[in-house]
Amino acid sequence: xxxxxxxxxxxxxxxxxxxxxxxxxxxxxxxxxxxxxxxxxxxxxxxxxxxxxxxxxx
Numbered sequence: 783x784x785x786x787x788x789x790x791x792x793x794x795x796x797x798x799x800x801x802x803x804x805x806x807x808x809x810x811x812x813x814x815x816x817x818x819x820x821x822x823x824x825x826x827x828x829x830x831x832x833x834x835x836x837x838x839x840x
Contacts, residue, residue, distance in 0.1 A: 785811055786819040790828060790839055799836035 783791075792809040793800060800808070806816050820837065823829045829837050
């Protein structure tokens with residue numbers, strides 16, 4: 783499974799907005815992979831930030 787897919791699935795399964803550190807913990811990926819995946823997901827508008835430092839899947 784690709785990191786971006788794993789991050790998106792992790793965020794959807796959480797059902798709430800998460801900090802990037804929580805995504806790292808829940809997904810089992812390293813922080814660098816999560817950051818890269820989140821940048822890609824943001825550019826595709828698949829995730830958004832409902833409040834500062836928190837992210838949620840659309």
